[in-house]
Amino acid sequence: MIFGKIIDDQMKGMLLSRKGKVTTYLPIDIGHEYFDFLGITVKAEKGDEPTEEEKGDEVLKENDASETSSTWTRKTLTVEEITAQATLFFVAGYDTTSNTLCFLVYHLVLCPEICDNLLQEIDDKLNGQAPNYDNVAKLSYMEMCIHETMRLFPAASRLDRVANNDVTIGNIRIPKGMTINIPVGAIQMDPEYWPEPEKFDPERFTPEAKAYRDPFVFMPFGAGPRNCVGMRLALLELKIAIVRILQNYRPVTSPKTKRHITFIISDSDQRFIPLGLYLKFEKRT
Numbered sequence: 001m002i003f004g005k006i007i008d009d010q011m012k013g014m015l016l017s018r019k020g021k022v023t024t025y026l027p028i029d030i031g032h033e034y035f036d037f038l039g040i041t042v043k044a045e046k047g048d049e050p051t052e053e054e055k056g057d058e059v060l061k062e063n064d065a066s067e068t069s070s071t072w073t074r075k076t077l078t079v080e081e082i083t084a085q086a087t088l089f090f091v092a093g094y095d096t097t098s099n100t101l102c103f104l105v106y107h108l109v110l111c112p113e114i115c116d117n118l119l120q121e122i123d124d125k126l127n128g129q130a131p132n133y134d135n136v137a138k139l140s141y142m143e144m145c146i147h148e149t150m151r152l153f154p155a156a157s158r159l160d161r162v163a164n165n166d167v168t169i170g171n172i173r174i175p176k177g178m179t180i181n182i183p184v185g186a187i188q189m190d191p192e193y194w195p196e197p198e199k200f201d202p203e204r205f206t207p208e209a210k211a212y213r214d215p216f217v218f219m220p221f222g223a224g225p226r227n228c229v230g231m232r233l234a235l236l237e238l239k240i241a242i243v244r245i246l247q248n249y250r251p252v253t254s255p256k257t258k259r260h261i262t263f264i265i266s267d268s269d270q271r272f273i274p275l276g277l278y279l280k281f282e283k284r285t
């Protein structure tokens with residue numbers, strides 16, 4: 001609770017600072033607008049005049065009204081909504097990515113031959129270059145390792161959806177308002193789709209293997225119009241962080257390393273949280 005309030009206050013402070021209403025968070029005049037997430041939401045608070053195209057847009061007309069005229073309706077954001085969005089990005093974006101990084105590096109310790117393959121790919125394809133947006137896209141084996149990590153330890157082991165309308169799928173009737181739980185963690189461990197489900201095996205994610213599988217048996221970023229908006233950023237961050245580490249160090253066992261990964265699943269949002277994952281890093285020569 002207290003942590004939530006501190007983050008909320010910080011976010012609100014930054015927001016007001018961007019709007020020029022307080023100077024606490026940006027003590028110097030930056031003299032220009034930031035083109036970033038907060039900048040975009042700040043603009044959305046005010047709302048620009050609608051374009052001719054927007055005025056005819058039925059979807060906008062159906063949205064909740066905060067500005068209306070006889071011909072159009074536009075949804076804008078309040079300070080509270082912007083603060084909530086910024087806080088959500090903070091909460092949704094950090095633990096998810098850092099936990100995935102922890103689980104992956106630990107698997108590299110437990111499976112040294114997979115670590116060798118990954119080191120080889122990084123050395124061959126990047127040739128000592130620092131990682132960047134373009135060159136990490138070449139690291140296909142790395143992506144297979146990340147996906148296999150997220151199969152075993154999805155950031156959200158369960159997703160929820162509430163039915164907007166009555167719907168019948170096959171012979172199952174779902175009434176309007178019913179909450180549906182999608183057990184991502186269980187689906188991603190189902191031996192029907194994932195033989196030896198507990199084994200860490202990046203080869204499950206070769207293009208050939210993926211082509212033969214139902215895409216909905218792997219949903220670490222969710223699915224549909226409300227899936228993770230940070231997916232590409234998260235994958236980029238993960239790849240850059242792993243390259244930075246593995247170009248210089250190799251993760252190896254320490255006396256405290258256990259063969260089994262210990263974790264808890266949080267009550268509130270069903271996240272997998274790593275516990276006591278001890279390892280060492282050896283400098284690469």
Ligand code: HEM
Pocket residue numbers: 088089090092093094096097100150154155156159160219220221222223224225226227228229230231233234
């Ligand atoms: C490995 C990293 C990450 C994982 C595994 C992950 C996973 C997820 C999942 C499972 C959902 C729910 C999707 C659904 O219900 O269909 C979600 C939603 C969301 N994620 Fe991520 N996420 C990650 C990183 C990030 C990052 C870096 C950001 C932003 C900077 C982010 C922002 C969000 C937001 C805003 C939502 C809510 C989307 C909505 O309700 O429309 N996530 N994420």
